[in-house]
Amino acid sequence: MYMKIFIFFISIFFFFALSHSLPLSTTSRWIVDAPSGHRVKLMCVNWPGHLHAMVAEGLHKKPLKHIAAFVASNGFNCVRLTWATYMFTRDNYTNITVSESLDSWGLKEAMAGMAENNPELLKMRLNEAQRAVVDELGKHEIMVVLDNHVSLPKWCCDENDGNGFFGDEYFDPSEWSQGLSMVAKEYKGIPTVVAMSMRNELRGPRQNEDDWYKYIEMGAEAIHKENPDVLVIISGLSFDTNLSFLKQKPLGLNLGSKLVYEAHWYSFGDPLEKWMHQTNQYCANVTQWFIDKSGFLVTGPNPVPLFLSEFGFDERGANERDNRYFNCLLGLLAERDLDWALWTLQGSYMLREGQVGMEEVYGVLDANWDQLRDSKIQEKLGLIQQIAQDPSSNNNPTNYVMYHPQSGQCAQVGKDDIYTSDCRNPSQWSHDGDGSPIKLKGTSWCLTISGNGLPVILSNDCSSHRSIWELVSSSKLHVGAKDEQGTYLCLEWSRSSNSSAILTKKCLCLDDNVKDVPSCDDDPQIQWFKLIPTNKN
Ligand SMILES: *[C@@H]1O[C@H](CO)[C@@H](O)[C@H](O)[C@H]1NC(C)=O
Ligand SMILES: *[C@@H]1O[C@H](CO)[C@@H](O)[C@H](O)[C@H]1NC(C)=O
Ligand SMILES: *[C@@H]1O[C@H](CO)[C@@H](O)[C@H](O)[C@H]1NC(C)=O
Ligand SMILES: *[C@@H]1O[C@H](CO)[C@@H](O)[C@H](O)[C@H]1NC(C)=O
Numbered sequence: 001m002y003m004k005i006f007i008f009f010i011s012i013f014f015f016f017a018l019s020h021s022l023p024l025s026t027t028s029r030w031i032v033d034a035p036s037g038h039r040v041k042l043m044c045v046n047w048p049g050h051l052h053a054m055v056a057e058g059l060h061k062k063p064l065k066h067i068a069a070f071v072a073s074n075g076f077n078c079v080r081l082t083w084a085t086y087m088f089t090r091d092n093y094t095n096i097t098v099s100e101s102l103d104s105w106g107l108k109e110a111m112a113g114m115a116e117n118n119p120e121l122l123k124m125r126l127n128e129a130q131r132a133v134v135d136e137l138g139k140h141e142i143m144v145v146l147d148n149h150v151s152l153p154k155w156c157c158d159e160n161d162g163n164g165f166f167g168d169e170y171f172d173p174s175e176w177s178q179g180l181s182m183v184a185k186e187y188k189g190i191p192t193v194v195a196m197s198m199r200n201e202l203r204g205p206r207q208n209e210d211d212w213y214k215y216i217e218m219g220a221e222a223i224h225k226e227n228p229d230v231l232v233i234i235s236g237l238s239f240d241t242n243l244s245f246l247k248q249k250p251l252g253l254n255l256g257s258k259l260v261y262e263a264h265w266y267s268f269g270d271p272l273e274k275w276m277h278q279t280n281q282y283c284a285n286v287t288q289w290f291i292d293k294s295g296f297l298v299t300g301p302n303p304v305p306l307f308l309s310e311f312g313f314d315e316r317g318a319n320e321r322d323n324r325y326f327n328c329l330l331g332l333l334a335e336r337d338l339d340w341a342l343w344t345l346q347g348s349y350m351l352r353e354g355q356v357g358m359e360e361v362y363g364v365l366d367a368n369w370d371q372l373r374d375s376k377i378q379e380k381l382g383l384i385q386q387i388a389q390d391p392s393s394n395n396n397p398t399n400y401v402m403y404h405p406q407s408g409q410c411a412q413v414g415k416d417d418i419y420t421s422d423c424r425n426p427s428q429w430s431h432d433g434d435g436s437p438i439k440l441k442g443t444s445w446c447l448t449i450s451g452n453g454l455p456v457i458l459s460n461d462c463s464s465h466r467s468i469w470e471l472v473s474s475s476k477l478h479v480g481a482k483d484e485q486g487t488y489l490c491l492e493w494s495r496s497s498n499s500s501a502i503l504t505k506k507c508l509c510l511d512d513n514v515k516d517v518p519s520c521d522d523d524p525q526i527q528w529f530k531l532i533p534t535n536k537n
């Protein structure tokens with residue numbers, strides 16, 4: 001009998017063990033599992049449950065089990081699951097079943113789809129259905145970040161939608177705080193719920209720093225009091241793009257080691273002309289903008305974790321502005337090895353902005369939730385779906401992998417050439433920074449140019465100008481060395497039918513920052529390479 005109990009506990013332990021143990025906490029800028037101090041990187045996809053019906057999207061399209069398995073099999077270890085305050089704080093929103101909720105919005109198709117795909121959920125109350133989603137994700141070893149997205153359930157976010165800032169029409173601070181407490185309590189003891197984020201995209205005419213400090217501290221304490229296990233994730237002003245005021249005035253909170261910040265980064269509103277014709281300089285500018293407003297948090301004397309909790313692109317692939325923004329962002333995301341949540345899982349909505357069945361072109365899934373919208377998405381996310389840096393690693397010094405964001409591939413030294421392949425086990429390099437050689441780790445071989453249009457090679461002539469590499473564009477994404485004439489040649493990705501090579505070629509669009517007018521018609525992304533620090537074996 002004792003043996004049986006023992007086995008029972010062992011299996012419970014393994015069930016929740018995932019690949020690490022929960023709950024999580026923080027050390028410096030890293031999220032770690034508490035006992036071992038090993039890094040746990042949040043690699044999430046967003047999954048909304050905050051719209052009108054307050055039911056996680058897609059449950060009318062596919063069985064819950066199927067969706068959870070899809071998330072896990074695509075390399076995500078976590079879901080940022082969104083919820084609306086009223087679902088917990090207002091009786092007539094709380095105390096209804098999934099079927100009553102769909103019915104009240106006249107969502108007949110969704111109702112029929114639920115009856116087919118997830119009949120057992122229809123009779124559940126909304127919070128029970130949410131719990132069923134969390135539990136099913138847990139069975140697939142998927143962690144959950146519960147994100148308070150709005151108060152009144154609906155599509156987010158407008159400057160003036162009444163959900164934007166403390167004191168707005170639907171956004172009563174004490175009701176919000178009460179909602180946070182209720183959710184914190186509801187999920188206490190559910191280890192896979194590893195974090196709660198306090199409010200999505202604070203914004204609008206009422207936003208101001210004083211109220212931000214006051215209410216963020218109130219909300220964070222409310223969560224921490226009810227559920228000291230979860231990480232508390234804090235968002236900034238201006239649609240979650242601005243935490244720069246923390247440079248002057250840190251938050252006066254002590255949550256032990258449970259505090260994480262979040263930020264969003266999209267290409268909305270970016271001028272297409274600049275992305276198309278000043279690609280390098282515009283990438284440099286938006287990257288610096290992100291660092292100034294939020295990215296700075298992971299550096300300096302008191303670094304804290306930063307969760308890039310929304311970013312994404314039109315996965316149909318035809319939006320060139322989005323494509324360039326995304327490759328630019330991947331460079332920084334990989335280099336800083338941030339925690340992240342891609343926007344987004346859902347291929348469509350039950351009801352969004354008055355439209356039944358609206359498609360989501362940023363969705364990883366297609367409109368029918370059948371398959372990947374972008375067949376290359378896994379390759380694109382391949383490197384960021386790995387841990388590059390682990391604070392518990394004893395590997396010193398840091399080495400680098402050479403990453404090509406556009407293809408999602410990394411440089412690999414083969415028997416007699418250097419090519420690119422998926423980033424699962426790329427070659428590692430040692431490098432002392434700008435203006436120094438790039439040496440194959442553990443060897444005396446250096447990356448060397450052999451001529452314009454020719455493959456980059458390895459040589460032992462490490463002090464030659466042909467082996468001295470510099471980041472030659474404002475985006476810092478061009479890696480170049482000088483040829484015999486003193487002209488820079490840049491690494492360039494070259495794909496042929498069954499292989500891919502790295503050539504050195506005339507650098508593209510280096511001077512797109514010289515003039516203020518959009519100037520370069522070439523697409524420099526094939527030359528974007530970035531050295532990504534890693535302390536993995
Ligand atoms: C709850 O009641 C309010 C006020 O009567 C109403 O506006 C709202 O639509 C109701 N919500 C639901 C989900 O029934
Ligand atoms: C919720 O509904 C049940 C059954 O209809 C009822 O007994 C209960 O009092 C309701 N709770 C609230 C808070 O309205
Ligand atoms: C960011 O916040 C700082 C400090 O409150 C403010 O000065 C600045 O204008 C804000 N920038 C944006 C783009 O919101
Ligand atoms: C980048 O920022 C600099 C400095 O603010 C500005 O002069 C330049 O025009 C910007 N370039 C682009 C392409 O936006």
Ligand SMILES: *[C@@H]1O[C@H](CO)[C@@H](O)[C@H](O)[C@H]1NC(C)=O
Binds near residue numbers: 498499
């Ligand atoms: C690649 O394709 C070429 C020509 O189609 C062929 O000669 C070569 O053997 C192929 N290489 C590999 C590694 O499959």
